[in-house]
Amino acid sequence: MDQSNEMNGSARSxxxxxxxxxxxxxKMKRLTEGRVIPTNKIVDALEILIQPGDCVALEGNNQKQASFLSDALSHVDSAKxxxxxxxxxxxxxxxxLDIFEKGIARLLDFSFAGPQSLxxxxxxxxxxIEVGSIHTYLELYGRLFVDLTPNIALVAADKADSHGNLYTGPNTEETPTIVEATAFRDGIVIAQVNELTEELPRVDIPGSWVDFIVVSDKPYQLEALFTRDPRQISEMHILMGMMAIRGIYERHHIQSLNHGVGFNTAAIELLLPTYGESLGLKGKICKNWTLNPHPTLIPAIESGWVESVHSFGGELGMERYVAARPDVFFTGKDGSLRSNRAMCQVAGQYAVDAFVGSTLQMDFYGNSSTVTLGRLAGYGGAPxxxxxxxxxxxxxxxxxxxxTGESDIQRGKKLVIQMVETFQQGNKPVFVESLDAIKVGKDAKLPIAPVMVYGDDVTHVVTEEGIAYLYKAQNEEERKQALAAIAGxxxxxxGSxxxxxEKLRKDGVVAFPEDLKIKRTDAKRSLLAAKSIDDLVDWSDGLYEPPVKFRSW
Amino acid sequence: MDQSNEMNGSARSxxxxxxxxxxxxxKMKRLTEGRVIPTNKIVDALEILIQPGDCVALEGNNQKQASFLSDALSHVDSAKxxxxxxxxxxxxxxxxLDIFEKGIARLLDFSFAGPQSLxxxxxxxxxxIEVGSIHTYLELYGRLFVDLTPNIALVAADKADSHGNLYTGPNTEETPTIVEATAFRDGIVIAQVNELTEELPRVDIPGSWVDFIVVSDKPYQLEALFTRDPRQISEMHILMGMMAIRGIYERHHIQSLNHGVGFNTAAIELLLPTYGESLGLKGKICKNWTLNPHPTLIPAIESGWVESVHSFGGELGMERYVAARPDVFFTGKDGSLRSNRAMCQVAGQYAVDAFVGSTLQMDFYGNSSTVTLGRLAGYGGAPxxxxxxxxxxxxxxxxxxxxTGESDIQRGKKLVIQMVETFQQGNKPVFVESLDAIKVGKDAKLPIAPVMVYGDDVTHVVTEEGIAYLYKAQNEEERKQALAAIAGxxxxxxGSxxxxxEKLRKDGVVAFPEDLKIKRTDAKRSLLAAKSIDDLVDWSDGLYEPPVKFRSW
Structure with a gap:
C-alpha cells in the first residue's frame, strides 16, 4: 500500500x-568563500540572496536598528x-519606507511606526504601501512561527566571531526571536556587526543559526528612548504620582509591574524613595519590574526598593550602571545586560500585577488610543x-x-492603569466622544479601528482630579460617570x-486627593528624589553616562 | 553630593x-577541575551547589524529563x-514529589501534574507540600523573569561539547527558557546529557549560558504523549469531526490553529484528506498549525493540506518523518526538529485563529475543567x-x-472550540451544575477554583448532538439554552x-447535523484517511517509527 503517492498523484518535493x-x-561563491561578506559588497550580496516576493524580516527594532542593512536594501536594483x-x-x-516607494518592497506587516507615522x-x-496587519510586538513574534516565517532575516549584532556566533549584549532585544524563526525554517540569516573578533564576551545567538556576517561601515543606530529628564516633571505629574502610589499601588499591594515611558511614570519612580518611603511602603510594593533600564529608576534601585528588573532592550548610557548592579538586572557572564523583548513581553503580559500607561485620547467608556489624525503609529507593546x-x-x-463578585467561578484581573492629564498640549481635551482612531482606521481601510487599550480592560484611570476605579463600575453607564467625575x-x-x-466617592468608585489624604499643595518638585539628569548621575555614583542630548554640562 | 550613600545609610553589595x-x-574544585561532573559524583555535586532555601528549576517538562538529575536530587542529604x-x-x-516528603523541598510552583495528580x-x-501557584506554561515562563528566577537550573539535553554548548534537538521544549532566566541572573545551570562529544549536530543553547555538564547513566526519560491510535476513533468522534469541519472550520475560514490532544481532534486530522477534500477545502483551511508532530496529521501533510507546523516539543517516533519534511516543520541545519515551548505557546495564544480542546466537565454556562474530585492535575497550556x-x-x-455587534470600537475574537461527548466514561454527564473544580479548589485552599477554560472565552461547543455557537448568544441565559440544546x-x-x-436553530445559535447537511449515517470509520497506526506508517513511507506500545506487529 502506498496511499501517499496515490493521494498525491505525483511525488512532490x-x-x-x-x-x-x-x-x-x-551563488555567493563569487563574492565570498566563507561566512563573511565584504562590507563594500553588501548590495551585491542582497541582490544575490533575496528573490522577488521573499518574506524579509528587517530588524527595525524599537531602539537598535540594522541600519547598515536597511540602507543597503534601499540600494538594491528593483529590477532584480x-x-x-x-x-x-x-x-x-x-x-x-523608501524601499516601498522604490518598488523593492510591496507588503508590510509591522508593530510600531512612531517616527514615520505621518x-x-x-x-x-x-x-x-500595502499593509498586511498592525500588531503588538508579541503577536508579530508569534506569527513568525505561523504564517509570517521569513525567508531572509537582516539583523544587527555588536560582535561576531568567524563561526557566526553573535554577541548582542545589552541590546539583544528581538534579534534571537527573528533569527530562530528564520534559521529553523531554512531561511537565510544575515547579521551586520560592529566588529568581527575571535573573543566574544559571550554568545547570545549560536553561530549555527547564522549564515552570513558583514562588518558595517559604522555601528548600528541606537536610540535612547526611555530616558525622561526629571526637569520636565511638573507638579501635576507629582500629584498624579502620589495618587497612584497611595490609591492604587499601596491599596492593591502591587508587587510587580511594568511602567510605560512618560513623565507620569517617571514621577512615580522618583517619588518612591521620598513619598513612598514616608508611607512605609519600601519592601511592600514595586519590587519586581519589567521595563527597560529607566534612568529615573536609579534612585529607587539605590534606595533598596527594587529586587529585579527584566528588560525588553537596553538604554543608552545605562550600560555601566546596569553592569554594576547584577543583583537587580539580568546580566551575562561578561557582566553586561541581556535583554529579550519576546520574553519580557511575555512577563509583562502574564507575570506582573500591573501595567501603567498613558494615552493621547480616551473616549467616555475608557477606550483609548495614541493614534491621532493623519498619523498611523501602530501599537508596540502597550496592548x-x-x-x-x-x-x-x-x-x-x-x-x-x-x-468584585461573589461567584464560585471567578478570576482576578490584571491592573491596567491609565494616567492622563485632562488636557493635552494645545488645550485639547483628552476625553473625547469619538476617538480619532476610528476615522484613521476607516481612512486607512483597516478592518478594525486602531484602539490601543480597550475600556473593558482598564481597571483604573488617574487624572490630576482623582482616580476612577473602573473595575468597580457596575456597567458602562457607571464607567462613564466615574470618568466624568475625574474629567475636570x-x-x-x-456634564458630571x-x-x-458624591455617590461614586462614597461607593469607592472614585477618589479625589482628599479621599486619599493627599494635600494638593504637598505635590512639590522638592519631593522628587532627583530633579535633573545630573542628580541621576550623582545617584548612580557616576555610573550612568547620559547621552549628550540629555546633558546640561 | 552623594545621595545614594546618604539614602542608603551604608554601602551595600x-x-x-x-x-x-x-x-x-x-567548592566544586574537589570534585572536578572543569565543567564536567563525573556521573557518579552528581549527588555530591548537588549537595555542594544547592543551598537550603534555593529556588530550583527542575526540568520536569511535558515530555522530556531531567530524570537523572531529579533522581539525584531525591538522594541528597536533607540535612544539607x-x-x-x-x-x-x-x-x-x-x-x-518524593523530594517534598523527604524535606529536601518545601514550596512548589508548577503548571501540570497529570501523572501525579492524585x-x-x-x-x-x-x-x-506547599503550593505557591498553579500556572499555565507561559505564565510560569514569564515569572522566571520576574519573581521566580531560579538560583539553580537542572535541565536535560541530548548532547554537549566540552565548552558546554548544548544540543537539545527535537526535544528542545522549554530548556532554553529555563536556562536563560537562570544563567542571566547569576544562577547555576547544570545540564544532564546523554552524550559528551566534540561534534554537535547544531547548538541549541550556547555554552556560555551553562556551568556544568554531567553525562547521565541512561538517556533522559521521554514520553510519547501526542500519539493517538486511529483504531480508537469512534463513529461519534467522526460525526463530531465532520460537524467541526463543516460548521466551524469552513464557515469561519480557519487558516491557523492549535489542536489539543484527543480522539476528537485526531478524527478531524484524519478527515481532512477525505471528507475535507470532498468539500473542496484543501488550501482554504487548516494551513498553519501550532502543535507537536501528531502522527495523525501525517495523511493531511502528505496530501498537501499543511503549509507549516511549529511545535512545543517533539514526538517519539516522528523524528525521521519530521526530518524528511523540512518544508513543513521547523528544523535545524542538522535536519532535525527545533521545538520551542515558550514561542509555540506565544504563537498558539496570539497568532492562530482557533484553539480546539476538550474537557471532562462543563457547567451550564460553558466553564470547564479537567480537574475531577481527588485529582489536582494543573493546567498545562490549555488556558x-x-x-x-x-x-x-x-x-x-x-x-x-x-x-456580532455594530459598534465602531470592537475587535474580533479568537475561536475557542470545545469538543465534548455528552457523557464521559462511566455514564457520567459532561454537563454538570457545578464543576468538581470548585470543591477541589476549596479543599486545596486555592485562591480561585481551578477552571481550565472560562465560558466567556468559549466561542463554540461541539457535541455529538450539534454545535452551540456561543459567541452569538446574547446573554448568559441564552448561552445556557444553547448548551442545553446540544446536551442530549x-x-x-x-430540560431543553x-x-x-427551534428558535436557536433559526437564529443560527445552534446547528444540528442536518442543518449542516451532514447525514449521521455517513459518519463511518471508512472516512478516516488512516484506520490504524500501521496505516500512518504506510502514509509516511515508513518514516514514522511508532514506539513499541503502539505497534500491533
Whole structure:
C-alpha cells in the first residue's frame, strides 16, 4: 500500500525551502568563500540572496536598528529584487519606507511606526504601501512561527566571531526571536556587526543559526528612548504620582509591574524613595519590574526598593550602571545586560500585577488610543501589557483584589492603569466622544479601528482630579460617570453632576486627593528624589553616562 | 553630593547572587577541575551547589524529563539541602514529589501534574507540600523573569561539547527558557546529557549560558504523549469531526490553529484528506498549525493540506518523518526538529485563529475543567491557548467573523472550540451544575477554583448532538439554552424545550447535523484517511517509527 503517492498523484518535493536556500548560497561563491561578506559588497550580496516576493524580516527594532542593512536594501536594483513582503517590528528610518516607494518592497506587516507615522499614513492613502496587519510586538513574534516565517532575516549584532556566533549584549532585544524563526525554517540569516573578533564576551545567538556576517561601515543606530529628564516633571505629574502610589499601588499591594515611558511614570519612580518611603511602603510594593533600564529608576534601585528588573532592550548610557548592579538586572557572564523583548513581553503580559500607561485620547467608556489624525503609529507593546490575560491562572494579592463578585467561578484581573492629564498640549481635551482612531482606521481601510487599550480592560484611570476605579463600575453607564467625575473642565467633566460624584466617592468608585489624604499643595518638585539628569548621575555614583542630548554640562 | 550613600545609610553589595555563585562553584574544585561532573559524583555535586532555601528549576517538562538529575536530587542529604523552592512546569515522576516528603523541598510552583495528580492532591491535604501557584506554561515562563528566577537550573539535553554548548534537538521544549532566566541572573545551570562529544549536530543553547555538564547513566526519560491510535476513533468522534469541519472550520475560514490532544481532534486530522477534500477545502483551511508532530496529521501533510507546523516539543517516533519534511516543520541545519515551548505557546495564544480542546466537565454556562474530585492535575497550556487574547490587534477572516455587534470600537475574537461527548466514561454527564473544580479548589485552599477554560472565552461547543455557537448568544441565559440544546439526554439537555431549540436553530445559535447537511449515517470509520497506526506508517513511507506500545506487529 502506498496511499501517499496515490493521494498525491505525483511525488512532490519536501525540501523546496532548503533547496532554494542552498542555491542562493551557492551563488555567493563569487563574492565570498566563507561566512563573511565584504562590507563594500553588501548590495551585491542582497541582490544575490533575496528573490522577488521573499518574506524579509528587517530588524527595525524599537531602539537598535540594522541600519547598515536597511540602507543597503534601499540600494538594491528593483529590477532584480522587488515585491518583498517586509516583516518589521518598528518602522523607524526613512529607508524603511523608501524601499516601498522604490518598488523593492510591496507588503508590510509591522508593530510600531512612531517616527514615520505621518509618512506611513500618507503612503497608505497614496497606495504606495500595502499593509498586511498592525500588531503588538508579541503577536508579530508569534506569527513568525505561523504564517509570517521569513525567508531572509537582516539583523544587527555588536560582535561576531568567524563561526557566526553573535554577541548582542545589552541590546539583544528581538534579534534571537527573528533569527530562530528564520534559521529553523531554512531561511537565510544575515547579521551586520560592529566588529568581527575571535573573543566574544559571550554568545547570545549560536553561530549555527547564522549564515552570513558583514562588518558595517559604522555601528548600528541606537536610540535612547526611555530616558525622561526629571526637569520636565511638573507638579501635576507629582500629584498624579502620589495618587497612584497611595490609591492604587499601596491599596492593591502591587508587587510587580511594568511602567510605560512618560513623565507620569517617571514621577512615580522618583517619588518612591521620598513619598513612598514616608508611607512605609519600601519592601511592600514595586519590587519586581519589567521595563527597560529607566534612568529615573536609579534612585529607587539605590534606595533598596527594587529586587529585579527584566528588560525588553537596553538604554543608552545605562550600560555601566546596569553592569554594576547584577543583583537587580539580568546580566551575562561578561557582566553586561541581556535583554529579550519576546520574553519580557511575555512577563509583562502574564507575570506582573500591573501595567501603567498613558494615552493621547480616551473616549467616555475608557477606550483609548495614541493614534491621532493623519498619523498611523501602530501599537508596540502597550496592548499586550495593557490588557487582562484571560489565560492567567496564578494569583497575587493585587490580581485577587480586582474580584468584585461573589461567584464560585471567578478570576482576578490584571491592573491596567491609565494616567492622563485632562488636557493635552494645545488645550485639547483628552476625553473625547469619538476617538480619532476610528476615522484613521476607516481612512486607512483597516478592518478594525486602531484602539490601543480597550475600556473593558482598564481597571483604573488617574487624572490630576482623582482616580476612577473602573473595575468597580457596575456597567458602562457607571464607567462613564466615574470618568466624568475625574474629567475636570473637559466637556465630559462639565456634564458630571455633583450628586452622582458624591455617590461614586462614597461607593469607592472614585477618589479625589482628599479621599486619599493627599494635600494638593504637598505635590512639590522638592519631593522628587532627583530633579535633573545630573542628580541621576550623582545617584548612580557616576555610573550612568547620559547621552549628550540629555546633558546640561 | 552623594545621595545614594546618604539614602542608603551604608554601602551595600550589588553582587550577592554573583558572589554566592562564585563561592559555590569554587567548592566544586574537589570534585572536578572543569565543567564536567563525573556521573557518579552528581549527588555530591548537588549537595555542594544547592543551598537550603534555593529556588530550583527542575526540568520536569511535558515530555522530556531531567530524570537523572531529579533522581539525584531525591538522594541528597536533607540535612544539607532542604527547604527548596521548586519551579517545575510538569510534575511527572515519583521523585518529583518524593523530594517534598523527604524535606529536601518545601514550596512548589508548577503548571501540570497529570501523572501525579492524585498524589499531589493527597499531599496538599496532608500538608506535606506547599503550593505557591498553579500556572499555565507561559505564565510560569514569564515569572522566571520576574519573581521566580531560579538560583539553580537542572535541565536535560541530548548532547554537549566540552565548552558546554548544548544540543537539545527535537526535544528542545522549554530548556532554553529555563536556562536563560537562570544563567542571566547569576544562577547555576547544570545540564544532564546523554552524550559528551566534540561534534554537535547544531547548538541549541550556547555554552556560555551553562556551568556544568554531567553525562547521565541512561538517556533522559521521554514520553510519547501526542500519539493517538486511529483504531480508537469512534463513529461519534467522526460525526463530531465532520460537524467541526463543516460548521466551524469552513464557515469561519480557519487558516491557523492549535489542536489539543484527543480522539476528537485526531478524527478531524484524519478527515481532512477525505471528507475535507470532498468539500473542496484543501488550501482554504487548516494551513498553519501550532502543535507537536501528531502522527495523525501525517495523511493531511502528505496530501498537501499543511503549509507549516511549529511545535512545543517533539514526538517519539516522528523524528525521521519530521526530518524528511523540512518544508513543513521547523528544523535545524542538522535536519532535525527545533521545538520551542515558550514561542509555540506565544504563537498558539496570539497568532492562530482557533484553539480546539476538550474537557471532562462543563457547567451550564460553558466553564470547564479537567480537574475531577481527588485529582489536582494543573493546567498545562490549555488556558493560555483556550482564551481570547485581548492584546491581539491583527485581523484574520476567522477573528473578524466573531464580531456580532455594530459598534465602531470592537475587535474580533479568537475561536475557542470545545469538543465534548455528552457523557464521559462511566455514564457520567459532561454537563454538570457545578464543576468538581470548585470543591477541589476549596479543599486545596486555592485562591480561585481551578477552571481550565472560562465560558466567556468559549466561542463554540461541539457535541455529538450539534454545535452551540456561543459567541452569538446574547446573554448568559441564552448561552445556557444553547448548551442545553446540544446536551442530549443529560439533565441539562432534558430540560431543553423544543420551541427554544427551534428558535436557536433559526437564529443560527445552534446547528444540528442536518442543518449542516451532514447525514449521521455517513459518519463511518471508512472516512478516516488512516484506520490504524500501521496505516500512518504506510502514509509516511515508513518514516514514522511508532514506539513499541503502539505497534500491533
Amino acid at each position: 519536501w525540501t523546496t525551502r532548503r533547496d532554494k536556500k542552498a542555491q542562493q548560497i551557492s 529584487v522587488n515585491n518583498l513582503h517586509m516583516v518589521m517590528s518598528s518602522i523607524s528610518r526613512p529607508e524603511h 509618512r506611513m499614513a500618507q503612503m497608505i492613502e497614496d497606495g504606495s 499586550n501589557m495593557g490588557s487582562d490575560p484571560h489565560g492567567r491562572r496564578h494569583a497575587s494579592d493585587a490580581w485577587l483584589n480586582m474580584i 473642565v473637559t466637556p465630559l467633566g462639565k 453632576g455633583s450628586e452622582i460624584t | 550589588w553582587t550577592t547572587r554573583r558572589d554566592k555563585k562564585a563561592q559555590q562553584i569554587s 539541602v532542604n527547604n527548596l523552592h521548586m519551579v517545575m512546569s510538569s510534575i511527572s515522576r515519583p521523585e518529583h 498524589r499531589m492532591a493527597q499531599m496538599i491535604e496532608d500538608g506535606s 493560555n491557548m483556550g482564551s481570547d487574547p485581548h492584546g491581539r490587534r491583527h485581523a484574520s477572516d476567522a477573528w473578524l467573523n466573531m464580531i 439526554v443529560t439533565p441539562l439537555g432534558k 424545550g423544543s420551541e427554544i431549540t
